[in-house]
Amino acid sequence: MLGASLYIIVCSTRNRIVRRLRRLREPRYLIGAVVGAAYVYFSIFARMRGPGMAGRRGRTTPSLGAALATVQPGASALVGAALLVIAALTWIFPTDSGLIEFSEAETDLLFPAPVTRRQLLIHRLMRSQLPLLFGAVVSSIFVPFNAIAERVRFAGGMFIVLSAIRVYFTGVTLARARLMSESVPARRVAWTPLVAILAAAVTVGAPMWRAVVTESAGNIPAMLTIAGGAVSSGPPAIILWPFIALVRPLFAGSATQFLGRFLAAVVVLAVLVAWVLRSDEAFQEAAVDQAARTARSRAQRQAAPRVRATMWSLALSGRTESVFFWKNGMQTLRAINIRTLVPFIPFVLFSVMAATLRMSASGARGPAAGSCIVALILAAFSTLLGPQTVRSDLRGDLRHLDLLKTWPVKAAAVIRGEMLWPAILLTLCAWFAVVCGTILSTAAFPELTTPWRLSLSAAAMLVAPALIFAQFTVHNAAAVLFPGWVPIGNQRPRGLDMLGQRLILFAGVLLALVVMVGPGAIAGFIVWFVFHRLIDAAALVPAAMVGLAIVCVEVLLATEALGPAYERIDLSDVERGE
Amino acid sequence: MALVVEQFTRTYAGPSGSTFTAVDGLSFQVRSGEIVGLIGPNGAGKTTTLRALAGILRPTSGRVLVDGHDIVADAIAAKRRLAFMPDEPHLFEYLTVGEHLRLVARLYQVEDFEQRAKALIEELELAGKERSLPGELSRGMRQKVVIACGLVRDASTLLFDEPLTGLDPVGIRRMRQTIVARGRSGACVLVSSHLLHLVEEICTRVIIMDHGRKIADGTVAELASRHDLAGAGSNLEQIFMRVTGHGSPVAQE
Structure with a gap:
């Protein structure tokens, strides 16, 4: 199996590289590759060779380990403790490593093959190493080292850490699935590591807590020094050794030091691998392949939408646009669940942080002021970034193009209809946020008078749909004119050429957006300039109305003009996943 | 024509x-x-x-x-x-079987949709699946939905x-x-x-x-009587093998 596994890895990697190189013969990929390479060079390598780095090169840069040790004497113990905390939290908030999720080809070809489950797991383990190695090498580019040898050492250390994390997560996933198993041996194997990690956390956490509470620390660095010192010896140090051993190669100062530390880290990794393989065997006795089946069914559950009663039925007559409005609406209503909202959490956290900063800066510490800022940030996000993020329009439907093209409908109506639902949805979100912001604005912006607040609010509510529809028009125009450059559905095309294509497309979209919004903005400014002396802040409203009207006309004209291009879209131009 | x-x-x-x-x-x-x-x-x-x-x-x-x-x-x-029934059933993953039929009826302006849909659902043995999403159906059932979408209108x-790909024997016969x-x-x-x-x-x-x-x-008879296919045989398989250069399967055997 080892030979077969290596064969799969080598052939797949070679063929992927050959395929990517071969597609450079097509101009769109070649141009993309050139732009992507230029971007990578100027954003990473040129910066490394730039005057800032040259200046730094003159003086001796201490190794990461030495630097950390200077800042915190108990630094390695602290890093080890942090890893222990992460390891313990993984049991509460499990992260699926994907190691036991086999691809369709692996399931169909390897599962029926005369190989053991252990061999299959080793195969998956081996297959996952190449992306981890790539990730480690990329991470070494960003660390502020001068010598290549230091970067190589860092990449090696990072590779071991990433591998260990992946294997550990797999072990936790396997064990968690068996915590309530009916089989006593399986349950014992599942509970043992959980109990061990909790005991380790208590053994390390208790002296740290005691030290921090009893010894007075004036600031955070002092507190960290005390906490690190408390676990640098005795049982806590023994418990933390494997965690520290994993990260120590990252902080090695010389090749010899690195080699010794690397070997120690490899031993820890080997123990983790042995634990996962043994756990899997124990669980197999309880239920053969249950883990893999659980993983697969979870993946299916995540991918498969559920029927929800929406009380929204499609009328049997009406405009073509409304068909797409309904279709995309059903998609949104049925696709949204708690999991899909997770990616938005960082934005919400960012908004809250921004709101807190704003409150601190202005002295307006009331919750109303903070909520107002959050609402305005959400309105700005819905208006400016929403059309880029919400892709339930023609971009998302390119994968259904072979079905759409059989329908007897006007092409312009298809394009308009496709963007109608996401644009209206985002407009409603923006309006809601603006209304909330306006209501709360007295607290956040006490310097603004009521006429100004109301005028700004009304103008924002008029400008929002203009910007949203203009962006959707540009994005859908890109999908119609350059379908091969637009990722289909949720696919994430990889490669330098695809990075370049995305950059070119982004620049093109930005330029088109400026051109499209420009006339409305100019006209709106003229209206404001003429009327603001007469009606002061209220002049913003007619200015925004004029801008909106002009953009609406442009959207109609643009979608009509895009109709023939839609008819000409060739399915063979649409990029399919690798 | x-x-x-x-x-x-x-x-x-x-x-x-x-x-x-x-x-x-x-x-x-x-x-x-x-x-x-x-x-x-x-x-x-x-x-x-x-x-x-x-x-x-x-x-x-x-x-x-x-x-x-x-x-x-x-x-x-x-x-x-036109009505096109492809070999690979492409359906919208977020629309139910009933909603797919309704969508087609709207696009093609089918007047007596309700009766037609009911009859087709019975005919293609899709009864009870009207509220199912494509992801909940087998490949054969999805194929039937595609066929139903094609037949719900008078093309x-x-x-x-x-x-017939993916259909069971009863489905093939129907x-x-x-x-x-x-x-x-x-x-x-x-x-x-x-x-x-x-x-x-x-x-x-x-x-x-x-x-x-x-x-x-x-027609099969016309093809069998062609001079260049003389001796190929009288059924379509034999004719097909001959015209595509694979010789007569009977002769090969």
Whole structure:
């Protein structure tokens, strides 16, 4: 199996590289590759060779380990403790490593093959190493080292850490699935590591807590020094050794030091691998392949939408646009669940942080002021970034193009209809946020008078749909004119050429957006300039109305003009996943 | 003439800038009430032809007329008369079976939709699945949904690409009956399939393609009586093997 596994890895990697190189013969990929390479060079390598780095090169840069040790004497113990905390939290908030999720080809070809489950797991383990190695090498580019040898050492250390994390997560996933198993041996194997990690956390956490509470620390660095010192010896140090051993190669100062530390880290990794393989065997006795089946069914559950009663039925007559409005609406209503909202959490956290900063800066510490800022940030996000993020329009439907093209409908109506639902949805979100912001604005912006607040609010509510529809028009125009450059559905095309294509497309979209919004903005400014002396802040409203009207006309004209291009879209131009 | 294909050619761009001709100068006609089988080895250009007839792919040259309407120049009128049932069931993952039928009814302006949908759901054994999403259905059931979407309206031209793929024996039998019934009721039917016994059984005429070209066109009896096919045998499989250069299977045995 080892030979077969290596064969799969080598052939797949070679063929992927050959395929990517071969597609450079097509101009769109070649141009993309050139732009992507230029971007990578100027954003990473040129910066490394730039005057800032040259200046730094003159003086001796201490190794990461030495630097950390200077800042915190108990630094390695602290890093080890942090890893222990992460390891313990993984049991509460499990992260699926994907190691036991086999691809369709692996399931169909390897599962029926005369190989053991252990061999299959080793195969998956081996297959996952190449992306981890790539990730480690990329991470070494960003660390502020001068010598290549230091970067190589860092990449090696990072590779071991990433591998260990992946294997550990797999072990936790396997064990968690068996915590309530009916089989006593399986349950014992599942509970043992959980109990061990909790005991380790208590053994390390208790002296740290005691030290921090009893010894007075004036600031955070002092507190960290005390906490690190408390676990640098005795049982806590023994418990933390494997965690520290994993990260120590990252902080090695010389090749010899690195080699010794690397070997120690490899031993820890080997123990983790042995634990996962043994756990899997124990669980197999309880239920053969249950883990893999659980993983697969979870993946299916995540991918498969559920029927929800929406009380929204499609009328049997009406405009073509409304068909797409309904279709995309059903998609949104049925696709949204708690999991899909997770990616938005960082934005919400960012908004809250921004709101807190704003409150601190202005002295307006009331919750109303903070909520107002959050609402305005959400309105700005819905208006400016929403059309880029919400892709339930023609971009998302390119994968259904072979079905759409059989329908007897006007092409312009298809394009308009496709963007109608996401644009209206985002407009409603923006309006809601603006209304909330306006209501709360007295607290956040006490310097603004009521006429100004109301005028700004009304103008924002008029400008929002203009910007949203203009962006959707540009994005859908890109999908119609350059379908091969637009990722289909949720696919994430990889490669330098695809990075370049995305950059070119982004620049093109930005330029088109400026051109499209420009006339409305100019006209709106003229209206404001003429009327603001007469009606002061209220002049913003007619200015925004004029801008909106002009953009609406442009959207109609643009979608009509895009109709023939839609008819000409060739399915063979649409990029399919690798 | 319900369906006219004139000098249809379709080329694809290759990865190295070269072009590949999938279909080369194909011409044929199908009358109302005719059921024509489109057969050929893998890569012969059958699916490309059907997808072009359905308006999915644009012809590189040549033209396709559906009831006199050009599929490129007068696309909406032509597509309104067409129903295409592809071999791979592509459905919207967020719409239920019932919603798919309703969507099609709206797009094609089907007047007596409710009765038609009910009858079709019974006929294709989709009863009880109206509120199911495609992801909850087997491949065969999804294929039936695609067929139901094609049959829920009165299309004058029906295009079937491997219509029996994924169907159970009962479904296959019903599908055969449905195709024949549509042909008898005056529809122009074009069926692409590798199941030669099916084609021989239900089709009134056969077109054989190979390497993007039409190499034979006629009834099975007409083909069997051709001079160059003398001795090939009288059934479609034997004729097919001979015209595609694979010799007579009987002789090989």
